[in-house]
Amino acid sequence: MEFPVTDRELLDGQARRIDYLRLSLTDRCNFQCSYCTPPEEHRGRDRLVRAELARIVAIFAGLGIRRVRLTGGEPTLRPDLLDIVRDARATPGIEQVALTTNGHSLATLAAPLRQAGLTRLNVSLDTLDAERLHRIAGRAASLGRIVAGLEAAHRAGFEATKLNVVVVRGENEGELGALTRFAWRLGATPRFIELMPFGAAGRQPVPTTEVKALLAVQGIDLEDDPTRGWGPARHMRGTSTEGGEALSGLVGFIGAMTENFCAECNRVRVSADGALRACLGGRDRVPLAELLRGGASDAEIADRIRAALRMKGDRHHMAEDAGTLLPMVGTGG
Secondary structure, three states: OOOOOOOOOOOOOOOEOOOEEEEEEEOOOOOOOOOOEEEEEEOOOOOOOHHHHHHHHHHHHHHHEEEEEEOOOOOHHOOOHHHHHHHOOOOOOOOOOEEEEEOHHHHHHHHHHHHHHOOEEEOOOOOOOOHHHHHHOOOOOHOOOOHHHHHHHHHHHHEEEEEEEEEOOOOOHHHHHHHHHHHHOOOOOOEEOOOOOOOOOOOOOOOOOHHHHHHOOOOOOOEEEEOOOOOOOOOEEEEEEEHOOOOEEEEEOOOOOOOHHHOOEEEEEEEOOEEEEEOOOOOEEEHHHHHHHHOOOOHHHHHHHHHHHHOOOOOOOOOOOOHHOOOHHHHOO
């Protein structure tokens, strides 16, 4: 690595400190989530090889990135996933490595991922009803496999496990309380995410304020809590005594559309095609893969990253640009 790890900060154009990299390993996925991948979306491939991914992580670490989340598509489709985790975890300056997955292969991968150095895990599950899951995520989605994966993750002892729930009107808003209790039983934090306009034609979002009201109706008592994580989620402390069972834990809310979190943004993304994307809702990109393969030095690539971050705006424009945004599967969540 030419570019040395330093303590310098990576700042964007609004002087926000960027210390969190979301790195997409593939734009392939074995599910067909309606809000993520349009029916006509071409199934992609793994665009960056392991050595390129390791170099990207090292360059970002030299710029002050301390946390890496491996995303997709579905990152567990990479046969070299465990090696990628080991590489990231061994990079000087990287303190935590996390993964976002649909849970399909987690029953067999949870323990090896933990042994490879993965510290945190996010699992996407929008419903506890098998037929509803098929409607949302496609026929390949198996509720039994995802639940088995979550149970394996609980046994593996990650520092934190989160259950990501995209709330879709007319589908799953009636089971938010059940999903919360399910997550708590497995030591996980449920996070309710507003639907964003990435290939979500015909799907209607449920605002975060309404989600909180629905939770109250469904037996989850909420109170304010100051807990903050890496990302945009804002948390509340919840309790439930429904059915004589006393449960409690955090509940996360990601109100991407109605409760803008851009002022606290600390993230940068590299999509599966090897492009730097300073903002999830933006269209500007820096072709890091082309630079890597074209002979650019680490220092030259770092300069391009700094320049791109300096151009980052004060907020996303997902509502205004909905018709031109890439599907989430191609961007990296």
